[in-house]
Amino acid sequence: MNRRAPSFWFRRPPGFGANLLRPLGAVYAGATARRLRRGARADIGVPVVCIGNINAGGTGKTPTVIALAQRLAGQGVAVHIVSRGYGGTITGPERVDERSHTAAQTGDEPLLMSAFAPVWVADNRVEGARAAAADGAQIILLDDGFQDPGIFHDLSLVVVDAAKGFGNGLCIPAGPLREPVSEGLARADAVLSIGPAPMQERFAAEWGRKIDVPHLQGALQPLQTGIDWQGHRVLAFAGIGHPEKFFATLRDLGVDLVRAEALDDHQPFTPALLQRLGAEARASGAQLVTTEKDAVRLPPEFRREVLALPVRLELSDWRPLDALLQPLLDASKSP
Known part of the structure; x- marks a missing residue:
């Protein structure tokens, strides 16, 4: 999803806003169920x-x-x-x-x-x-x-x-x-x-x-890459489903998190956005850091300015x- 999820989606028990939309949720669920009942599934021949x-x-x-x-x-x-x-x-x-x-x-x-x-x-x-x-x-x-x-x-x-x-x-x-x-x-x-x-x-x-x-x-878990993150001044940005988890990982590694910029999942990196991030990092003496998934979307000339923090399940x-x-x-x- 590209937009931030509404906070009431995660409130238990469901509040007024969620209950107001409950009938539309039932319609959505019904459409999913009908789609899943369509015909026989293809057997590819391999697991x-x-x-x-x-x-x-x-x-x-x-x-x-x-x-x-x-x-x-x-x-x-x-x-x-x-x-x-x-x-x-x-x-x-x-x-x-x-x-x-x-x-x-x-x-x-x-x-x-x-x-x-x-x-x-x-x-x-x-x-x-x-x-x-x-x-x-x-x-x-x-x-x-x-x-x-x-x-x-x-x-x-x-x-x-x-x-x-x-x-x-x-x-x-x-x-x-x-x-x-x-x-x-x-x-x-x-x-x-x-x-x-x-x-x-x-x-x-x-x-x-x-x-x-x-x-x-x-x-x-962060992949060991030989970088000592303790005290490292970092300006972090992430356009993943839950960017706050990435920022929490950096804090756990002991970085000095100057600022964390949460972007929408798959958000395009416009020249204006990258220019702003680069200028802010230089002005604050911070290293730009992002996720592996975000790093592959960066233009090559900007990618050289950014460290990616890989994680593994x-x-x-x-x-x-x-x-x-x-x-x-x-x-x-x-x-």
């Missing part, structure tokens, strides 16, 4: 793992896809990723080339993920998955697409931000959900909540009773997910 969400907006799908791609590749599997490439001009199916494509063409997330596995951008996910299979994919990771009825999912993983949870439990525009929690989780094989321990405890207390599939927990226990993946691994390697 498909869907990494999706019930909430609109960012929940941590991209780092989850990267973590799964790395784990599967480490077991000798040819894993490909299929994405719609939000905000890009390519309609596909087209394989991302990180050396020649730009984020404006592919979308920022596919360009970032292409450093870890082959990525196919396609408006039509079925066509993208078929192109991946034809190119030798043994397992396909479907980035988003949980509410897309086109492809059969061998495994569906619902990702949720532990801090936000499922909000007030209502559907757009009354709340943050694409579909009711009970209906979404009925199609899920596992739920992955991402966040620090206190947020995980709160999420489990509020929503744990509604989860009757394996509940995995994970957190985003770490699960508290991989064993339940490994157990779910094992049958797919076996199928991918069978003749």
